[in-house]
Amino acid sequence: MPVPILHQGRLLIASVPPTATDRDLRELQDDLAEQVGRIGARGVIIDVSVLDILDSFATRVLETVGQVSHLRGATTVIVGIQPDVALAMVQLGVTLDAVATALDLEGGLALLHEQRSAASR
Amino acid sequence: MDADTRVRVAEDVDVVVARQAGRELAQRLGMSASLQTMVATAISEVARNMVVYAGCGEIVLSVVSDDGRRGIEITARDDGPGIADVDLAMRDGYSTGNSLGLGLPGARRLMDDFLVESVPQGGTTITMRKWLAEWT
DSSP: OOOOEEEETTEEEEEOOTTOOHHHHHHHHHHHHHHHHHHTOSEEEEEOTTOSOOOHHHHHHHHHHHHHHHHTTOEEEEEOOOHHHHHHHHHHTOOOOSSEEESSHHHHHHHHHHHHHHHHO | OOOOEEEEEOSHHHHHHHHHHHHHHHHHTTOOHHHHHHHHHHHHHHHHHIIIIISOEEEEEEEEEETTEEEEEEEEEEOSSOOSOHHHHTSTTOOSSSSOSOHHHHHHHHSSEEEEEEOTTSOEEEEEEEEOOTTO
């Protein structure tokens, strides 16, 4: 089942459901890459607040989205990593370097806004 | 005595089924959200390896006890190509596929007990356990 991507101005927002399979994540990665270019997105927000796990594959997808978006002028923010998911990620040994993180959607939007304000000074 | 839960893993969606089953069993056992997530994540890693490298296999989930403590045991068995060098496979960053190479060593870090038995061309069996602390 494809992960829906919302457009809001130059922002893309995707909310990943807990039932997402590896294939769904791969498709999301490709869809986001295509849409960043198509709408000239400046920001990508991926909401993982209802995901009960982020394993090495999912983390890699998020990192790839971050890297690809960055190459095309957009910042990616992952929002809503749950506490036990964060703990398991640390134990697993994965890191998120190509993306920013925020506690929730509001935090993610604020982060992107701050970044744009800073860039225009 | 809880009966075993067996999940046949052959494609993407089965990875999700297997880890959900693991979470449910961990929850029934009284494990915290953190332990449940660790168990589910470890299952996700080995189940994916099974699909990617062996095509299909089976994951068996059971409740085990040892010296007064209870735990969950996961046995992931396939008849795939096996792991030629287990030590190498257990090293972070090593991957024969197009991945981070964190699956096996990562799963080991998440679990308490971890055993890999593999023979080239003879399949792989991964046995891992997570224990509930006695005082919970």
